[in-house]
Amino acid sequence: MLHKPASPEKEDLAVPYKTRLGLQMFFFYASIYAGFVIINITKPILMEKTIIFGLNLAVVYGFGLIILSLIMALIYNYLCTKAEKAAKGEN
Amino acid sequence: MSALPVILFLFFVGLVLGLSFFFARKANSASGYFAAGGNIHWAVNGIAFAGDYLSAASFLGICGMIATLGYDGFLYSIGYLAGWIVALFVVAEPMKRLGKYTFADALDAKFNSRGIRLAASISTLIVSLFYLIPQMVGAGVLVTPLLGLPHAVGVIMVGAIVITIVATAGMTSTTYVQFLKGGLLIIFSTILVIALSARGLTTTPNKSYEFQVLVAEVGPEKVIVQDNDYEYLSQHETNGKIFIALSNAKESISWWKLETNENGEAILRESQYTSTKADGSKWINGALASDENQLLQVGNLSKIAGKSGPEADTGSVGIFEFLSLISDKDSTIQLWKKVNFEKDGENLTIYYPEQISGNLFMRPGQKFKVEGSFVDRIDFISLMLALFFGTAALPHILIRYYTVPDTASARKSTIVAIAAIGFFYILTLFMGLGAMVNGVLNPADGNMSAPLLAKSFGVFLFAVISAIAFATVLGTVSGLIVAASGAVAHDFMDMFLKIKMTDKEKVLAGKITAVIVGIIAVILGIIFEGMNVSFLVGWAFAVAASANLPAIIMVLFWEKTTSQGIVASISVGIVAALGIILLSPDMYVRYGLDSTSAPFSFSQPGLFSIPISFITLILVSLMTQKSKNVNRETSNL
Numbered sequence: 001m002l003h004k005p006a007s008p009e010k011e012d013l014a015v016p017y018k019t020r021l022g023l024q025m026f027f028f029y030a031s032i033y034a035g036f037v038i039i040n041i042t043k044p045i046l047m048e049k050t051i052i053f054g055l056n057l058a059v060v061y062g063f064g065l066i067i068l069s070l071i072m073a074l075i076y077n078y079l080c081t082k083a084e085k086a087a088k089g090e091n
Numbered sequence: 092m093s094a095l096p097v098i099l100f101l102f103f104v105g106l107v108l109g110l111s112f113f114f115a116r117k118a119n120s121a122s123g124y125f126a127a128g129g130n131i132h133w134a135v136n137g138i139a140f141a142g143d144y145l146s147a148a149s150f151l152g153i154c155g156m157i158a159t160l161g162y163d164g165f166l167y168s169i170g171y172l173a174g175w176i177v178a179l180f181v182v183a184e185p186m187k188r189l190g191k192y193t194f195a196d197a198l199d200a201k202f203n204s205r206g207i208r209l210a211a212s213i214s215t216l217i218v219s220l221f222y223l224i225p226q227m228v229g230a231g232v233l234v235t236p237l238l239g240l241p242h243a244v245g246v247i248m249v250g251a252i253v254i255t256i257v258a259t260a261g262m263t264s265t266t267y268v269q270f271l272k273g274g275l276l277i278i279f280s281t282i283l284v285i286a287l288s289a290r291g292l293t294t295t296p297n298k299s300y301e302f303q304v305l306v307a308e309v310g311p312e313k314v315i316v317q318d319n320d321y322e323y324l325s326q327h328e329t330n331g332k333i334f335i336a337l338s339n340a341k342e343s344i345s346w347w348k349l350e351t352n353e354n355g356e357a358i359l360r361e362s363q364y365t366s367t368k369a370d371g372s373k374w375i376n377g378a379l380a381s382d383e384n385q386l387l388q389v390g391n392l393s394k395i396a397g398k399s400g401p402e403a404d405t406g407s408v409g410i411f412e413f414l415s416l417i418s419d420k421d422s423t424i425q426l427w428k429k430v431n432f433e434k435d436g437e438n439l440t441i442y443y444p445e446q447i448s449g450n451l452f453m454r455p456g457q458k459f460k461v462e463g464s465f466v467d468r469i470d471f472i473s474l475m476l477a478l479f480f481g482t483a484a485l486p487h488i489l490i491r492y493y494t495v496p497d498t499a500s501a502r503k504s505t506i507v508a509i510a511a512i513g514f515f516y517i518l519t520l521f522m523g524l525g526a527m528v529n530g531v532l533n534p535a536d537g538n539m540s541a542p543l544l545a546k547s548f549g550v551f552l553f554a555v556i557s558a559i560a561f562a563t564v565l566g567t568v569s570g571l572i573v574a575a576s577g578a579v580a581h582d583f584m585d586m587f588l589k590i591k592m593t594d595k596e597k598v599l600a601g602k603i604t605a606v607i608v609g610i611i612a613v614i615l616g617i618i619f620e621g622m623n624v625s626f627l628v629g630w631a632f633a634v635a636a637s638a639n640l641p642a643i644i645m646v647l648f649w650e651k652t653t654s655q656g657i658v659a660s661i662s663v664g665i666v667a668a669l670g671i672i673l674l675s676p677d678m679y680v681r682y683g684l685d686s687t688s689a690p691f692s693f694s695q696p697g698l699f700s701i702p703i704s705f706i707t708l709i710l711v712s713l714m715t716q717k718s719k720n721v722n723r724e725t726s727n728l
Contacts, residue, residue: 012498015184022180029176030479036169037475041468044461047454054415058162058454059520062169066513069176073506076180080502 013087018080025072032068036061096237096554103558104252106271107565111256111264131263133500135270137507140491142269144171144482144512145276146222146567147229148628149519150560154544155537156458157523158390159426161447163458164523167629168516170478174632175512177640178483179505185647187492187501193574194489194639195582198646204654208587210661214638215486215578217665219571219608220615221631222487226571227616230564232538237557243617249561250613253568257576257605265569266494272562277511279556280518283541286548287525288413291405294398296391296547297530302444305347305359307335314349316359321345329432334441335359343377348443362443363387363534369436386442388543389427390532393446397421410521414453417524422449424527426457427534442534466692474629477697481632484639487567487574568612576604629695630672637700638664645708656712664704671696 012018039046039061047058055063131139149171156164189197195211227246234245256264295301308315313323314335324336324344333349337359347359363386366374373380376387395403396419405416416422425444432439447457459474460467482488492501526532526540531547533539542560546553580600584590592600619627641664642657672678675694676686 012188015188018184022184026176026180029173029180033173033176033475033479037472040455040461041471044454044456048418048420048450050415053411054418055411056418056450056453059414059418062162062165062520063517065169066172066516069172070506070509070513072176073179073509077502077506081499084499 012084014080014083017083021076021079021083025076029069029072033065036065095550096557099554099558100237100561103562104565107268107562108252108255110267110271111259114264114267131266131494133495133504134507136266136491136495136500136504138273138511139266139269139494140273140488140504140508141277141511141515142271142273142563142566143487143491143570144508145273145515145563146628147226147560147564149515150276150280150541150563151229151232151538152225152628153516153519154523154526154541155539157520158526158532158540159537160457161424161426161452161524161527162454163456165520166455166459166475167478168519170475171482172509172513172516173479174482175505175509177480178488179502179509181647182483182489182643183492183501183505184498186489186643187495187498193577193582194486194643195578195586198642198657199586199654201646202654202657204658205587205589206658207654207661208582210658211639211642212578212582212587214634214661214665215582216575216608217669218484218486218631218635218638219575219578220611221627221634222485223568223571223608223612224615224619225627226564226568227612228619229538230561230568231616231620232536233542233557233561233564236539236542237554237561242620246613246616249564249568250609250616253565253572254606254609256565256569257572257609258602265566265573266491268562268569269566272559272566273511275559276563277515277518279552279559280515280522280541283545283548283552283556284410284518284521284525286552287521287529287544288410289407290529290548291408292392292395292413292416292528293404294392294395294400296528297388300387302361302389304361307349307357307359309349309357314357314359325434327432327434329430332430332443334362334430334443345377346439346441346443348441360444362441363389364439364441365535366440367438386534388531389425389442389444389534390527391425391530392417392422392528393425394421394423395419413521414524416449417528418449418453420448420450423447424449424452426452426527427532429534440535469698470693470695473633473693473695473698476701477629477633477636477695480636480640480697480701484635484643485632486578486635486639487570490574490577491570568609572605572608572612573601575608576601579604579608630668633672633695633697633700634665634668636697637668637704641701641704641708645705645712649709649712651712651716652708653712653715655715656708656710659711660704660708663707664700667700667703668696671700 047056049057051057051060153164153167186194186197189200195208198211199207227249230249231242231245234240235242306317314326316323316337320339321337324338326333326335335347335349336344337347338344346362346364348362350358350360352358363376375384378384393399395416423446426447427442428445429440429442455461459471461471495501495504522541522544526544529544529547531543542553542557545556580597584600585592585597638661641660645652646657671691674690676689676692677694679686679689
């Protein structure tokens, strides 16, 4: 049996750019996620502090991490799609 | 029992099976069976990702954990979702570019190594089985109240339906089942949260029974109750808590927890209990257990922002107000905990209420002791690490990258998944807290919190939510079994054993594996009855993150990675993660041993097993550079 992807596609010249961008965005998000963990183990009482709309930091940070992931995913997709179009132009 | 739940249940199961038979014709080729021919639209695949991911652990387990432990349950939601960032930014596109049917294809793309195939197929089987057990347990939990059938029947039923689905149509039908179920789960959970917000908060959600509080006097030998209806029988101290047995005029025995109230007076809080007598008979709250005599449903706020009784009723509230009122420092939540002990030959389990203020309940600390010892904090860090890195290493998630036509579709479907899953996880906080404050909790089993919350809004919502939850189990189990059968038929038989098979024979091998894995899952689902469904899934993440993720990351980003390094990393990751889990205090409790005698004092392995796996890969790869160069020169010749 041939060892190749189930659906072959053309060479993508935007790969190095997308890989670099993905790693940068990953480290950015990971640092914010790490912030959540660090606050919890060092100053857990801070999580009780009311931030906005009567919600405490634990809820705001938790919801924030979920919403941030979607915003970053959309930005990533926009930049990747733009790079892919530019790369196709070069092709 | 109402006929509606049964009709809706049969409708959903019929729909799922109908889809399977409809798509059966697409599953003749290996590509069709294992990867749906790579033709699924990214939007459908994205919702199917959500369907795969929002398993029994998410819907039943997380909601149940939030309902019984507060914010700590929501940590799972945060971690599970954050894991998709690793999947999107690091893994999605390269996995799609390099793979074919399984993640082992991507790992092995540069090496053509039989060792990698063997290690990857073993790790896929282990992770899939870890993930399968709670799904099967969840099926049993659902079927009991929905259809009035025993746990084992529910598990066997899921096994039989899933084997039929997977053995007929493979990944295509699994994808559409997941799409349908993922979509419906999100829609009906949203309806449930809107209904919850419209109902508002009250301190007396359960009108049928109010648990009593008695004033008492602690004497030197016994507790004197200031209520002539009750007579002191005995007392028992366990874990620093004192429980008092009283008998009433009908000579029925009840158990109470001794406490001191804010005025310094001794009070007794009415508890519930189950007991198993020497003759094996099971008793609940002083009478024989039966369909009519079950534990009473519990869970309520005893104060809302300092108020109690009718003046505390809020009426309809906004979603933020709902959360802020529960997290208020002047709100008090009545949580139900349990303790086991033996007394006079009886095996007793006491379910007792405990008061906790809202500000403490709505931040980490009830399950994961973030203010506790160093070891307690290790458990918390380990869990957050395993959840973050586990998603991108789950075999049944990774195979879904091969069902779409190209890398852009893989990326876009991940983003749809993040949107759908993220939205659902925000809902879990409301559903869990809603179950906690609405008097619907079964104190013996938190897994049914979300469906029982739905039941408090009427049988229709309960029936729909339960049927969707059952379909959730069906879909996730199907996905896991396809992943396991791919690992055996493609990675193990074809690539490792080098058995020459035609495309059709390969599909047949996959289907036979699906049947065998399905039967094993049914047996395990029956054995593990009563286990918390989120618990084992957390471990499945830890094993996946330790065994698979270091290999995936390093093969993508470190040129010196060798096939020997990958094999060693996967093997060490599995052994380290499983070793810590099996020798942890939590498992010692399950073995019936003293938890303090466990060799490890923590239960979450990620903080140690993930770095150990990374280090092993680096060291072994550096030691085997020579063989890599020799291989490269040979292939150049």
